[in-house]
Amino acid sequence: MISETIGIIGGTGWLGGSIAKAALANALLPAENLVISNRSGDHPLAQHGACLVMDNQELVDRSDLVIIAVRPEHFASLNINATGKTIVSLMAGIPAQTIVAQTSASAVVRAMPNAAVEIEQSFTPWYCFGELDATLKSLVQRLFECVGTAAEVQEEGFIDYLSALSGTGPAFPALLMTALAHQAIIAGIPSDIAQLAAKNVVVHSSQLLATRDAQEMIDALVGYRGVTAAALQSMTLGHFEEQIGRALQKGASVARKGLQS
Numbered sequence: 613m614i615s616e617t618i619g620i621i622g623g624t625g626w627l628g629g630s631i632a633k634a635a636l637a638n639a640l641l642p643a644e645n646l647v648i649s650n651r652s653g654d655h656p657l658a659q660h661g662a663c664l665v666m667d668n669q670e671l672v673d674r675s676d677l678v679i680i681a682v683r684p685e686h687f688a689s690l691n692i693n694a695t696g697k698t699i700v701s702l703m704a705g706i707p708a709q710t711i712v713a714q715t716s717a718s719a720v721v722r723a724m725p726n727a728a729v730e731i732e733q734s735f736t737p738w739y740c741f742g743e744l745d746a747t748l749k750s751l752v753q754r755l756f757e758c759v760g761t762a763a764e765v766q767e768e769g770f771i772d773y774l775s776a777l778s779g780t781g782p783a784f785p786a787l788l789m790t791a792l793a794h795q796a797i798i799a800g801i802p803s804d805i806a807q808l809a810a811k812n813v814v815v816h817s818s819q820l821l822a823t824r825d826a827q828e829m830i831d832a833l834v835g836y837r838g839v840t841a842a843a844l845q846s847m848t849l850g851h852f853e854e855q856i857g858r859a860l861q862k863g864a865s866v867a868r869k870g871l872q873s
């Protein structure tokens with residue numbers, strides 16, 4: 613267990629709450645070293661020993677590492693002084709320099725987890741702005757490993773791009789699943805069967821990719837020169853990959869422009 617105190621502003625939300633829960637479940641730190649805040653007060657995490665406060669400055673003063681897990685539009689009103697502290701921001705679209713300017717933090721880590729933190733299956737790339745010693749870097753990595761896998765990246769722009777890729781978590785698979793089901797229904801397949809088939813493809817069959825190389829899998833299935841080959845060739849001719857590229861660029865440009873109101 614670490615001896616540092618971690619504070620999570622917005623520690624009762626989807627991301628903040630999931631990270632708090634996972635840090636305790638994985639025994640990263642004792643509950644008394646976890647401080648969380650929100651505006652509305654009471655939350656079940658407080659019953660597990662974490663300290664819930666409504667004063668963000670109190671949280672900052674008590675913490676060695678301050679995580680900001682509020683929505684981007686709420687950042688401007690936080691009004692905290694984090695002089696000498698390291699802030700880890702989960703907020704999409706807010707540059708590290710803006711966070712330093714508003715909080716006086718000595719270092720800012722921009723991290724981009726996704727909704728799968730809830731099941732400890734997120735991928736979290738993170739970027740460090742300013743000086744961060746090896747102990748705190750290792751703490752950041754370990755914290756995000758509590759909710760899946762994590763890796764440091766060397767350019768802040770990568771975080772904006774990855775916000776549109778891994779930051780979207782289940783969104784692309786959900787779009788694929790609904791498209792498969794809708795099209796099957798239009799083709800006359802009963803709705804319940806269409807839903808089962810689409811869910812199997814996206815959620816269950818795709819588990820094979822956890823241990824197999826995706827390109828080798830495509831090559832092997834296309835090698836039968838039958839149904840799968842015809843279906844995938846139609847996707848390729850429809851410029852599937854280019855469409856994915858445009859979608860990622862579109863999301864990344866929103867992240868780069870910033871989401872602050």
Ligand SMILES: NC(=O)c1ccc[n+]([C@@H]2O[C@H](COP(=O)([O-])OP(=O)(O)OC[C@H]3O[C@@H](n4cnc5c(N)ncnc54)[C@H](OP(=O)(O)O)[C@@H]3O)[C@@H](O)[C@H]2O)c1
Pocket residue numbers: 621622623624625626627628649650651652653668681682683684686689690702703704724725726727779780781
């Ligand atoms: N959800 C995702 O898939 C995802 C993926 C990547 C990145 N992110 C980023 O993660 C951040 C959080 O997203 P989320 O989905 O977890 O949002 P969320 O569920 O709405 O959680 C936000 C939390 O912040 C609290 N909060 C708001 N204003 C506050 C303030 N002034 N002081 C203290 N607490 C405050 C809210 O509680 P009260 O209302 O009680 O104050 C709430 O618990 C966002 O910046 C987003 O860009 C989210």
